[in-house]
Amino acid sequence: MYHSVAEHTEDPYGVTVSPDRLDRQLRWLRRRGLRGVGVGELLRERAAGRGARLVGLTFDDGYADFIGEAVPLLRRHDCTATVFVLPGRLGGGNEWDPLGPRKPLLTEAGVRAAVGAGMEIGSHGMLHIELTGIGDEALRRETEGSRRLLEELTGRPVPGFCYPYGTVDRRVARAVRAAGYEYACAIDPGPLTGTYALPRVHVGEADTAWRLYAKRLLHPLRRRPVPGPAAPSAAGGFRTGLTGAGR
Template sequence: MYHAVGVRTAAHDPHNLFVPPDTLRRQLGSLLERGWRPLTLTEYLRGDGPRRSVLVTFDDGYQPFLEEGLPVLRELGVPATVFVLSGLLGGRSRWMPEMPDEPLVDADGVRELAAAGLDVECHGWDHPRLPGVDARTLALNVTEAARVLAGLTGRRPLAYAYPYGDHDAAARRAVAEAGFRVAFAVHEGAGRFAVPRVDITSIDTDVTFRLKTWRVYPAMRRLSGRVPAVRSGLHSLIGRAPRP
């Protein structure tokens, strides 16, 4: 799970969302060199990929992805799934007060991503935390968001990514009833409609990136997540990529 591609200072990107293009190229290239096969969403849903297969995803739909990320994917021949916010197309990352002004793809950007062969899927309407929301907010972020996105891509979206990775039983039920075939969380999984993912950030080094491809990493992450200071300390001990 990536978010954005580009170079930002730590002050402008306190959440470490922007991975430099050269880093993305090196990370994906290392997967290919080690025999990993990147999957399209359709291949992932079929479930018949090889043991070393990977679904590469990008959340939020940042505008710089078109100039900074898409060329890397084309160069390496790597398919990817991009989750966009139907209610914020052409808008800004206003859900993050620390960095509210990052531009998001507009309707033409969505069409460009789809025309490039990427799977453009649903990330909700305007990035709220879905657990505990009222029925109207849930419908806006699931059913209406899917309808608007389908109008742009010409097909019904198949996958949903929960904003912040947060979900509860009501959110999972709404996504399933809306006709999605799969939904993605981050670290906390709950079956087909909350599949966990491994987050890649701008502070990942080549070593930490490789560690995150280990089969045991998700279990290690869940255990260390119960004591955040331990996880942060381990990351610092192993190393952090420098930030401008």
Template structure:
């Protein structure tokens, strides 16, 4: 595939005491990370905007911002911080768990998820809503029928909630092989996000760079440099 701009992968932005899976970034650190981007003339955008710009040949200065799982702190912490910089982002939500909790993380603190009203509000602020499947299950472990449900039903559910097309998908846990990529494409998504660069990388398995609470300016710079070197090969 052609070189991709940097795409950052977040999950939750909130105050925390316990974070065993390192998915939470504190609000202060998140604000610092956004400032780091802005001070370098970079603009955080949704995947929808990033891919549109790429198709038009103009991604210079753009960084994709994505948020997996659809935590409610996307409403309370993320969107206000993004709007202060005139940034946008894509949030990938689990369609059958709207308004509930992260039940897939059995050993992690409970985190509330966005509800339907929250999704609509975020979309009104210019954020993109994508699917993170119906139930946050590893797709590679599912039958054909289960896989289709996770991909296609989640798309239909979210489109019904939002009243607009849902174009993006994100693989739970980043698990995606040829079968899963083909199913997501067949379900009608125009793109999908994975995590790692692999033999399946392409428009329906876009690699991203993880960002956590430990990522201050020096670590962000290192990740930016690593991304540029990786795609220069």
């Protein structure tokens, strides 16, 4: 689970990774015979009995630096990723972070450029608001509405959703499934873990090789694994064979 990729000195929420650090992290993956892909591809490959050496890479919030900084590095290492975009804030900024720093978000052209570079586009909702406390109509706008806008923009299906702040309950997970998504990403969804509440691991600037190694070992212990295919999940979806790869 990544967010922004940029040189930085101020990062109160721990959402920024420098280009050099991302380059080293991707190199670490590749040297171990692993390859980063979008979550949709990961799930399809695992369902087909393949993909044991694939790792799902996600970039939340749809920061503009995804195109200029992340995409060139992903392509250098023969990786792809899912970038979760906020169609209600295209060309805007991260106003939901009161401490800043202010970061520009992808424009419509930036989203299309990500598609052209082979990246998967997913929805992060319309406006980056916590979904568990909003009404039914607002929830439909954040789920169905955001998917419709992104599909109109890209001309392609939008298979995945990412819960803002990682916050999800059964009602929200059911709404995401009803909106037509194939999967959804959370952070640590506990008993809701399943195709519509996939667990992820945050990756930040401090994650050197030994920390990545430790996270890889500890992830199955710290996050409830997603068991075998076609078992009903608590979120009302179907579990998959994925055992786990934001704000």
